Amino acid sequence: MPEIAFSRRAALRGIGAAGLLVALAGCGVPSAYVPEGRRGGPDRSGRDRSVAFSNWPLYIDTDEEDEERRPTLEAFTRKTGIEVSYSEEINDNDEFFGKISPALMNRQDTGRDLVVITDWMAARYVRLGWVQEMDRAAQPNVAAHLDPQLRSPAFDEGRLHTVPWQSGITGIAYNRKALGREVKSVKDLWHPDLAGRVTLFSGLDESFALLMQGNGVDVTRWTEADFHRMCDQVEELVRKKHIRRFTGNDYTSDLAKGDVLACQAYSGDAIQLKADNPDIEFTVPEEGGELWSESMLIPNLARHKANAEALVDYYYDPEVAAELAAFVNYVCPVPAARDVLAASADKETAELAENPLLFPDGELRKRLAVARAVTSEERRSFARRWNTIAGL
Incomplete structure (x- = not known):
């Protein structure tokens, strides 16, 4: 199992290179937009x-x-x-956007054939026309085995x-023994016994x-009013x-050391946290949790x-997906890999098939949603407000 020092969802620290995209965008199509017929070479x-x-x-x-x-x-x-x-x-x-965007804006080869980025960032590449459509006829495993819940996000309909x-869940991690109670809801974070002992993610896209969801919002179709209501709170x-405080991936050390008792957390990190300290629990709140992905393009x-x-x-071959899932411990986007792991002669490996943080069951899936991404038009004002609150 990999070390927990690096969190797969690195926090967004300010508008940064994303501001470049906003600057490019007018009221219509971004000036750097590349039409479908000019993307290949x-x-x-x-x-x-x-x-x-x-x-x-x-x-x-x-x-x-x-x-x-x-x-x-x-292999x-x-x-x-x-x-x-x-x-x-x-x-x-x-940071990576800033590294390869000059080539993409100037319609040049980036030197890379395949990259993995978080879906909220992938949404920008898709909007700008900087990504090629894949030939699904040449990808029978993807067609057969991609998790139905991940098949058609709003930013890339039909994938x-x-x-x-890999995918993951944003939920809440907490020290049950030290807190002396369960955390079942986002609202539980605001209980007086957690005053000064809670952290949230500093990145807008990671947090919102x-x-x-704690306010009962359908995050697949949230509005500007929903955003500002959340910020007010x-x-x-x-x-x-x-x-x-607001954190990046360093939230794990805060929780492990006992500096905080509850925090926003990622499911993959929670598996390692609990392995190191059995008192650490991870929960998907009753109101729901975010199902996110980092995708290849x-x-x-x-x-x-x-x-x-x-x-x-x-x-997307289930055998290969199972081998990868057993190592990285994030939500596997290939549900058929579960049966592969369950059939393993190694008891520890077989037990992974029953872990809902790798293979969410039906009840858990009902509480998971793929959030609508922040649009380029919304980003400048939304990021300014959020970053002021988070002290970025």
Whole structure:
């Protein structure tokens, strides 16, 4: 199991490179928009059996004795003859946007065939036309095994341009023993016994959905009024010093050390937190939790599009998906991988099939929702207000 020091959903710290996108956007189509017919280029996949794949650190299986080896990638190469140039260069969505956006704006190859970014950022790439549509006819595993709940997000209807790499749940982690009670609701965070002992995520995109769900909002169709109502509440809690601070991935150390008793948290981190301290619990609130994904996409003018599509489809083979899920411990976007894990002769591996944080059951799924992303028109004013509250 990977270390918990790095959280897969790096917090958005201000408008940053995203401000560039807003600046490009007028009342209509962004000036950097690339129409569908101009996104592709000569595909060298047939004569150059390679693919350049950029991902986040600690987000793929590694060999126990040699962390430089990645068993599933090595198996892909043996199966297809396609060599994978794998880079763990993505540490922050905005930072990576700033790194490759100049090439995409100028309609140049980024040097990458496949990248993994969080869906709220992927929404920007799709809106700008910076992503190529994948050939689903060449991806039978994706067509057969993609989780139905993830098949058609609002920003990419039908998942034509993106495919989830892994998913996760934003919920609440808390120390049940130290708190002396259960946390079942977002409203439970505002109880007087948690004054000064609660943290929220500092990133707008990471924070807002769960907090709105606490107000009974359908986050698949939230409104500007819902956003400002939520901000009013959080602003008042900050004024009263109920919220200790706003965090990035360092929330895990706050909870582990006992500096906080409850916090917004990600399901994948919670598995490791509980392994280190059995008193740590993770809950999806009664009002609901956010189901999010980090997805693979093929940038415009990628030189090995067919090879990238083959790699995407390979990870949707249930056997491969199970191997990856057992290592990274996030929500697997391939439900059929559950049966593979359940059949394992290794007891610890087989038990993963029963973990609802990897394979949410029917009751849990009823409380999960994929939130509507913040639009480019909303982002500037929304981020300004949220960042003022969070002290960014």
